[in-house]
Amino acid sequence: MAIRSLAYVVVDTADVEAWRAYGEQVLGMRATDHEGGLRLRMDERPFRMLIRAGDAEQFHAAGLVYPDKAAFDRGIAGLRDAGVAVEPASEAEAKDRHVVEFVRCADPSGNRLEIGWGRVVDGAPFVSPAGVPEFITGEMGMGHVVFPAAKLAETRAFYIDLLGFGDSDEMRVHVPGGPDVGLGMHFLHCDNPRHHTVALAEFPVPSGLVHMMVEVPGLDDVGRALDRAKAANVHISSSLGKHMNDKMVSFYMRSPGGFDIEYGFGGIQPDWTSFTPTISLKEDEWGHHWDFGG
Numbered sequence: 117m118a119i120r121s122l123a124y125v126v127v128d129t130a131d132v133e134a135w136r137a138y139g140e141q142v143l144g145m146r147a148t149d150h151e152g153g154l155r156l157r158m159d160e161r162p163f164r165m166l167i168r169a170g171d172a173e174q175f176h177a178a179g180l181v182y183p184d185k186a187a188f189d190r191g192i193a194g195l196r197d198a199g200v201a202v203e204p205a206s207e208a209e210a211k212d213r214h215v216v217e218f219v220r221c222a223d224p225s226g227n228r229l230e231i232g233w234g235r236v237v238d239g240a241p242f243v244s245p246a247g248v249p250e251f252i253t254g255e256m257g258m259g260h261v262v263f264p265a266a267k268l269a270e271t272r273a274f275y276i277d278l279l280g281f282g283d284s285d286e287m288r289v290h291v292p293g294g295p296d297v298g299l300g301m302h303f304l305h306c307d308n309p310r311h312h313t314v315a316l317a318e319f320p321v322p323s324g325l326v327h328m329m330v331e332v333p334g335l336d337d338v339g340r341a342l343d344r345a346k347a348a349n350v351h352i353s354s355s356l357g358k359h360m361n362d363k364m365v366s367f368y369m370r371s372p373g374g375f376d377i378e379y380g381f382g383g384i385q386p387d388w389t390s391f392t393p394t395i396s397l398k399e400d401e402w403g404h405h406w407d408f409g410g
């Protein structure tokens with residue numbers, strides 16, 4: 117059985133206050149203090165982004181969850197059988213993540229994962245400090261992450277063979293200074309209708325993450341986020357555009373962690389029983405003009 121969704125992300129930072137301002141005023145999430153760092157709330161869960169106080173800017177881990185304990189137990193046994201190093205987290209750590217149980221491991225390219233099951237909710241409503249009506253989350257998870265994957269084929273096989281992901285799309289992207297043939301990307305879905313929950317990109321990224329995506333209900337919510345980012349002098353990494361593969365209309369902006377955050381709406385929700393894995397020869401239907409500076 118496949119992973120259900122991306123439940124949360126963990127980010128380390130030397131500048132908690134930069135993340136508080138960015139999280140609340142630009143992303144529109146609700147920040148609460150937590151052990152010297154922050155929890156950023158997007159919905160009914162106490163947090164979807166855990167910002168930990170550290171000594172450098174680093175994406176730490178993505179929290180993936182199985183639908184239930186039986187699926188979790190089978191999944192973890194499969195990882196162990198395949199020789200993947202799996203480290204069980206303590207009960208206190210699971211409590212801190214607001215899941216019932218989780219283990220730590222890494223994919224073949226070294227991206228850290230926390231794989232668990234269950235959720236803990238506290239009954240507090242999500243009230244955005246920036247007036248974001250809601251984030252599109254629920255069983256589709258908090259959004260998607262795009263990991264650097266130097267070992268692209270091996271890493272794709274890890275998600276497909278061991279965690280139950282499926283191919284949604286693949287493409288080759290052309291970046292300044294990159295090879296003429298472009299760099300490979302794989303977009304993978306799990307057990308929810310989001311077009312991709314994990315994507316893999318064949319290029320190194322010092323921050324540990326290419327980007328993560330959050331989704332809001334409509335164009336106005338994306339436009340208002342773009343206004344907030346500009347007002348806060350945040351580097352806009354990509355203009356508004358519409359992707360070929362998931363039809364997401366979005367822009368990208370730099371986060372205090374050095375990685376980009378895609379802020380979008382309108383992503384398609386395919387029925388995987390009738391979906392055909394796709395190779396997209398073009399990245400975008402329109403827009404998404406990149407500015408790698410800043």
Ligand SMILES: [Fe+2]
Pocket residue numbers: 260262327328329378
């Ligand atoms: Fe994305």
